[in-house]
Amino acid sequence: MRGRLGRLTVVVAALLASTFAAACDTKPPPPVLTVNVADEEPDAGGQVPGDANPGDGVCEITVGAGDCSLRAAIDEANASSDPTNPTRIEVEPGTPGLPPAGLFAGIEVTGAMRIVYLGPQPPDILTEGVVFGGPVHIAPGAQLAIEGMTIRALDNQSTSSPGFLVDGSLLLVRSTVRSETSFPLVHVDAGGQAVVANSYVAGFSAEAVQNEGLVVLDHVTAISYLAPSILSTAPGARSILRSTAILAPGVGRVPPGLAPACAGEPVESLGYNAAWDGTCQGLTSIGDVPDLPGQVPPVDTIPLGTAGCGAPGDVDRLGTPRPVDSDGDGVAACDIGADEVPAPA
Secondary structure, three states: HHHHHHHHHHHHHHHHOOOHHHHOOOOOOOEEEEEEEOOOOOOOOOOOOOOOOOOOOOOOOOOOOOOOOOHHHHHHHHHOEEEOEEEEEOOOOOOOOOOOOOOOOEEEEEEEEEEEEEEOOOOOOOOOOEEEEEEEEEEEOOOOEOOOOOOEOOOOOOOOOOOOOOOOOOEEEEEEEEOOOOOOOOEOOOOOOEEEEEEEEEEOOOOHHHHHOEEEEEEEEEEEEOOOOOOOOOOOEEEEEEOOEEEOOOOOEEEOOOEEEEEEEEEEEEEOOOOOOOOOOOOOOOOEEEHHHOOOOOOOOOOOOOOOOOOOOOOOOOEEOOOOOOOOOOOOEEEEOOOOOOOOO
């Protein structure tokens, strides 16, 4: 068991270190595009205005106006990004009208980019959160990283696709992503990979994560409502979990059993994971709670220095440094899932 955990730890460490590692490299600094206006509503054909001249290094909807929307920034990054030094797209707190004032009609990511919200924590989902009514497709070889964002996927009668359709690489860090559709929130195709860290992901009437490729969940809280399962893993796919909670929604909102935690192939555990109903085969490592009583993970479960707890830069979804003495016993340790429970007053 120790040898297996060691090999899995190496796999996860390599993925977390190498996925979009160039996006953190400041020599040379990556191109930076700053979002300063909201996306417009889709027209009658479902199209939203994008970048005026993709590939010229300038993000603007109107030539000479400097009006850079998120869609325009993605258009520019698709055309001009370098996969070894992904374009950085910055979203300032309070960017006017970041949807719901404007809805995406679907996005095709073909380049390499990192979208970063510059606020101290993910924006409010109803006022500054990004809303899209069509799929975000990450093409083979493409790279999309999202950090500190709040995203809602809404049903669109003209589409029948997951919120994120991953054929390339997706990285979600310190983000809140929620589906309000009848399709999976994140679907990873064979050959695709998704790394989700310190994030909250919620499906609705389909899986939060549907995996046919490679998925790593590290300090994630995942739920679904009226779904066949919260996490499904197809034959030949790999779902690797560390410090992750797979939970049913709050008591009284959905009858028990409507959203099993896992379906399909067993998950691969690096320890300190919790599932609410015992359906996640493979949760047999140190600190795992495969059949969680009460739907709330125990606090202060992960000792300092274990499973990355307290490592440099270790923060939760809201930017709170780990560990926190959540149970007030005088010994700080890390919690399972996306958020650290505050220390008692």
